[in-house]
Amino acid sequence: MGLLHDKVAVITGAARGQGEAEARLFHAEGASVILTDITDSGARIAEELGDRAVFCRHDVSSVTDWQQVAQVARDNFGRVDILVNNAGVTGYEPVDAIDPAAMQRYLDIHLFAALHGIQAMVPLMTAGGSIINVASTAALRGYPHYVGYGVSKWALRGLTRYASHDLVGRNIRINTILPGGVETPMLLRDDDGDLIDAARAAVPMKRFGTAEELAQTALFLASDRSSYTTGAEFVVDGGLNA
Numbered sequence: 484m485g486l487l488h489d490k491v492a493v494i495t496g497a498a499r500g501q502g503e504a505e506a507r508l509f510h511a512e513g514a515s516v517i518l519t520d521i522t523d524s525g526a527r528i529a530e531e532l533g534d535r536a537v538f539c540r541h542d543v544s545s546v547t548d549w550q551q552v553a554q555v556a557r558d559n560f561g562r563v564d565i566l567v568n569n570a571g572v573t574g575y576e577p578v579d580a581i582d583p584a585a586m587q588r589y590l591d592i593h594l595f596a597a598l599h600g601i602q603a604m605v606p607l608m609t610a611g612g613s614i615i616n617v618a619s620t621a622a623l624r625g626y627p628h629y630v631g632y633g634v635s636k637w638a639l640r641g642l643t644r645y646a647s648h649d650l651v652g653r654n655i656r657i658n659t660i661l662p663g664g665v666e667t668p669m670l671l672r673d674d675d676g677d678l679i680d681a682a683r684a685a686v687p688m689k690r691f692g693t694a695e696e697l698a699q700t701a702l703f704l705a706s707d708r709s710s711y712t713t714g715a716e717f718v719v720d721g722g723l724n725a
């Protein structure tokens with residue numbers, strides 16, 4: 484029997500990258516999965532997975548869209564056991580030039596989206612539920628020209644710790660994954676040869692992670708194997724921040 488037998492998982496940003504890998508792995512481990520994304524290509528993945536998989540078009544920054552996801556969960560599966568707040572966007576702006584609207588957008592997609600997700604999904608969650616927030620090793624320190632992305636991931640990390648105290652009484656766990664470089668379109672988009680080679684060489688393992696490796700960490704946190712783990716942070720970066 485799979486590690487997620489009979490569980491219901493909502494995964495945001497599931498049309499590609501880490502979210503897609505999580506949806507595929509969770510489904511293979513027996514979960515019913517609701518794949519959500521702002522782009523419709525997640526529908527193809529849900530169709531491919533077949534039984535126990537549905538797609539919902541979803542902008543994570545929209546409260547109305549979260550209500551729609553809750554409706555899809557209720558209609559199809561009656562409850563939610565696992566929520567992965569995975570959707571994200573990146574970009575480079577220095578602090579003296581970032582447009583406040585761009586800063587707000589990072590916060591909307593990384594911080595407020597997770598808050599909306601918690602508020603929409605917790606009422607559908609049973610005891611033993613698990614919420615996983617995907618932050619970044621950009622929330623461990625500062626970097627040049629990365630203030631919008633980095634600060635919003637720091638905020639998500641903080642939300643997770645505070646939420647763990649408020650949700651523990653309901654027996655709902657909430658944890659953060661902090662990936663380093665992961666070979667997904669988000670990272671490869673910035674592929675300009677020398678820069679990406681230098682970043683790869685700086686990793687003690689001399690490579691970036693794969694979406695599938697990050698999905699394995701999410702699987703541990705989603706499953707009952709992590710039943711004593713809440714408010715915790717998992718750095719998955721090939722040893723870069725060791």
Ligand SMILES: NC(=O)c1ccc[n+]([C@@H]2O[C@H](COP(=O)([O-])OP(=O)(O)OC[C@H]3O[C@@H](n4cnc5c(N)ncnc54)[C@H](O)[C@@H]3O)[C@@H](O)[C@H]2O)c1
Pocket residue numbers: 495496497498499500501502519520521522541542543544569570571572592617618619620661662663664665666667668669670
């Ligand atoms: N790839 C890396 O190197 C890396 C490193 C650290 C953290 N992360 C984080 O991991 C998570 C997954 O990223 P990935 O590497 O799979 O990137 P990705 O770009 O491949 O996938 C991100 C997904 O999020 C979706 N998305 C973006 N905005 C959305 C919105 N408003 N509503 C719903 N969906 C939206 C995109 O359509 C896409 O499918 C992100 O939170 C990212 O910040 C990635």
